[in-house]
Amino acid sequence: MKAKIKVTLKNGVLDPQGKAIEGALGSMGFGGVGSVRQGKYFEVDLTETDRAKAQTTLKAMCEKLIANTVIENYEIELS
Amino acid sequence: MKSAVITFPGINRERDMMMALEATTGIKPISVWHAEATLPDVDLVVVPGGFSYGDYLRCGAIAARSPIMADIKAKVLKGLKVLGVCNGFQIITEAGLLPGALVRNAGLKFVCREVRLKVENTNTYFTNKMAKGQIISCPVAHGEGNYICDAETLKELEGEGRVVFRYAEGSNPNGALNDIAGIVNAKGNVIGMMPHPENMIEPLHGKQDCLALFESLLAA
Numbered sequence: 001m002k003a004k005i006k007v008t009l010k011n012g013v014l015d016p017q018g019k020a021i022e023g024a025l026g027s028m029g030f031g032g033v034g035s036v037r038q039g040k041y042f043e044v045d046l047t048e049t050d051r052a053k054a055q056t057t058l059k060a061m062c063e064k065l066i067a068n069t070v071i072e073n074y075e076i077e078l079s
Numbered sequence: 080m081k082s083a084v085i086t087f088p089g090i091n092r093e094r095d096m097m098m099a100l101e102a103t104t105g106i107k108p109i110s111v112w113h114a115e116a117t118l119p120d121v122d123l124v125v126v127p128g129g130f131s132y133g134d135y136l137r138c139g140a141i142a143a144r145s146p147i148m149a150d151i152k153a154k155v156l157k158g159l160k161v162l163g164v165c166n167g168f169q170i171i172t173e174a175g176l177l178p179g180a181l182v183r184n185a186g187l188k189f190v191c192r193e194v195r196l197k198v199e200n201t202n203t204y205f206t207n208k209m210a211k212g213q214i215i216s217c218p219v220a221h222g223e224g225n226y227i228c229d230a231e232t233l234k235e236l237e238g239e240g241r242v243v244f245r246y247a248e249g250s251n252p253n254g255a256l257n258d259i260a261g262i263v264n265a266k267g268n269v270i271g272m273m274p275h276p277e278n279m280i281e282p283l284h285g286k287q288d289c290l291a292l293f294e295s296l297l298a299a
Contacts, residue, residue, distance in 0.1 A: 016185055017187070020187055068140065070180045070229075
């Protein structure tokens with residue numbers, strides 16, 4: 001089973017990297033960019049075949065390591 | 080004061096820290112590899128600075144899940160003193176021993192220079208030889224030292240006097256909330272700080288402003 005995990009900074013957490021990308025896009029001539037927020041993307045291959053169990057394990061992985069829930073949100077997508 | 084210094088892969092300030100501890104407390108600290116399951120019998124554990132696991136995922140995130148950290152967490156509940164410096168601050172915060180998080184410097188640059196620190200709390204095992212409000216010089220060297228936390232945690236930290244060090248006016252190198260450079264946990268036995276006091280204790284360091292911090296350990 002394959003999982004796709006998206007980790008993004010919570011609203012209100014300053015994202016200087018996103019800001020720098022936003023600035024670069026502007027200076028390259030891309031108009032109309034409101035704002036850019038940078039996040040992280042993970043692909044996890046699981047040997048688990050039970051969807052519910054996989055979901056529980058992935059949630060624990062996100063809570064305990066993949067995301068820092070003080071500053072980040074995560075989304076799990078199971079294929 | 081018996082101490083141990085933990086080394087993780089990618090840590091690079093462990094020798095500076097060991098030298099500082101030995102020079103000031105007179106006892107050679109025990110070097111402990113992160114893969115060990117149990118700590119030796121010590122009063123203080125120092126998590127030094129560096130770039131554990133190349134800062135992969137998030138600074139300190141992977142080191143915070145090392146085997147030795149479980150024993151540190153268990154012993155912190157029984158009163159073990161812990162000092163985390165720079166990457167060590169990031170590691171113990173990722174491990175949940177301190178609230179909040181350390182994120183990318185607001186200016187995006189790695190900052191390596193001397194800053195001025197204001198000692199805000201002198202009632203800790205690492206600052207009892209200092210005067211409240213005293214300004215000291217201390218070097219910083221980090222790319223992700225921007226301390227943040229939610230409003231409730233900030234209120235708690237400030238209300239309980241748990242901000243131990245603050246960057247003095249005009250000295251904040253990373254955009255940290257309320258100029259926070261170092262904090263202590265509610266129980267008073269876990270301190271984390273971004274600056275490197277171990278690099279400001281000898282004449283060859285240029286200044287010895289941080290000597291009194293280490294001397295505080297003797298009275299603790």
